[in-house]
Amino acid sequence: xxxIIDGTEVARTVLRDATRRAALLKxxxxxxxxxxxxxxxxxxxxxxxxxxxxxxxxxxxxxFDHRFPADISQTELDAxxxxxxxxxxxxxxxxxxxxxxxxxxxxxxxxxxxxxDVDGFHPANLGRLVRGLDAPRAxxxxxxxxxxxxxxxxxxxxxxxxxxxxTIVGKPMALMLLEANATVTVxxxxxxxxxxxxxxxxxxxxxxxxxRMVTAEYVKPGAVVIDVGINRTDAGLVGDxxxxxxxxxxxxxxxxxxxxxxxxxxxxxxxxxxxxxxATSDVGGA
Ligand code: NAD
Numbered sequence: 001x002x003x004i005i006d007g008t009e010v011a012r013t014v015l016r017d018a019t020r021r022a023a024l025l026k027x028x029x030x031x032x033x034x035x036x037x038x039x040x041x042x043x044x045x046x047x048x049x050x051x052x053x054x055x056x057x058x059x060x061x062x063x064f065d066h067r068f069p070a071d072i073s074q075t076e077l078d079a080x081x082x083x084x085x086x087x088x089x090x091x092x093x094x095x096x097x098x099x100x101x102x103x104x105x106x107x108x109x110x111x112x113x114x115x116x117d118v119d120g121f122h123p124a125n126l127g128r129l130v131r132g133l134d135a136p137r138a139x140x141x142x143x144x145x146x147x148x149x150x151x152x153x154x155x156x157x158x159x160x161x162x163x164x165x166x167t168i169v170g171k172p173m174a175l176m177l178l179e180a181n182a183t184v185t186v187x188x189x190x191x192x193x194x195x196x197x198x199x200x201x202x203x204x205x206x207x208x209x210x211x212r213m214v215t216a217e218y219v220k221p222g223a224v225v226i227d228v229g230i231n232r233t234d235a236g237l238v239g240d241x242x243x244x245x246x247x248x249x250x251x252x253x254x255x256x257x258x259x260x261x262x263x264x265x266x267x268x269x270x271x272x273x274x275x276x277x278x279a280t281s282d283v284g285g286a
Contacts, residue, residue, distance in 0.1 A: 092118030143263025
């Protein structure tokens with residue numbers, strides 16, 4: 001039986017540390033602040049934002065709500081981002097994705113001050129990750145790294161396979177594992193004999209968006225399996241991994257829900273506090 005990697009527990013420890021750091025900043029007269037930009041009325045996005053704001057409130061991070069109807073123009077959205085960039089009380093800016101189709105998500109992300117890009121999506125911050133430099137890290141893969149660390153999973157020298165090559169999960173995940181000295185293979189929709197490649201993995205990360213795609217034939221006995229997928233089905237929320245089939249084979253596995261999801265939110269809070277801390281030190285050093 002696999003060890004269950006409890007994302008809720010690890011997120012609690014991350015948030016506890018974040019709360020302590022936020023309190024230290026407050027003693028210095030700084031309240032960490034996150035601007036939350038939500039466009040349109042997608043219920044899933046509204047739920048994510050609500051949960052993120054709740055985590056922020058618990059940790060002592062104030063949030064500034066910017067909600068707009070779906071027909072906001074790019075010019076108006078740009079002006080909001082510009083104001084948040086200038087606002088000294090805002091240390092992090094979250095633009096909840098996806099944006100409605102008429103808006104340019106790439107341009108919006110690129111407009112965010114990289115120092116306030118607590119989602120870690122800005123090209124400058126992804127570039128810094130490639131170069132192994134300090135920068136806000138994309139919350140989901142960064143949360144996965146924290147979970148692996150918390151559970152003492154040996155990454156150095158391990159064969160890691162990431163299924164998915166998106167800019168927000170798969171690619172930064174692969175780079176973070178590489179930085180931690182894993183031997184990394186990235187799979188995607190055109191990969192040949194996916195199950196065979198995945199069976200090489202000591203650490204298997206599924207970030208695809210296909211319910212229960214990863215079955216027992218994808219998993220080497222003893223592998224650590226991390227399920228990033230969140231799929232809404234008639235049977236409720238399920239991951240990309242067929243948990244019941246894979247759990248008896250794996251040495252450790254994340255559940256859905258209660259795995260990667262809470263970590264993503266916790267890392268957003270941690271990144272916001274990092275950003276507030278850096279901004280405060282800049283002032284002190286001036
Ligand atoms: P995406 O659609 O941008 O990328 C999916 C990737 O999967 C692509 O790179 C594609 O090549 C690959 N893929 C698609 N079909 C495949 C197949 N049959 N075989 C192999 N690879 C295939 O998705 P994303 O934004 O990276 O998200 C992936 C999943 O993770 C989704 O379920 C999403 O909801 C979830 N997610 C969860 C969190 C969290 O906090 N837990 C955060 C972000 C995304």
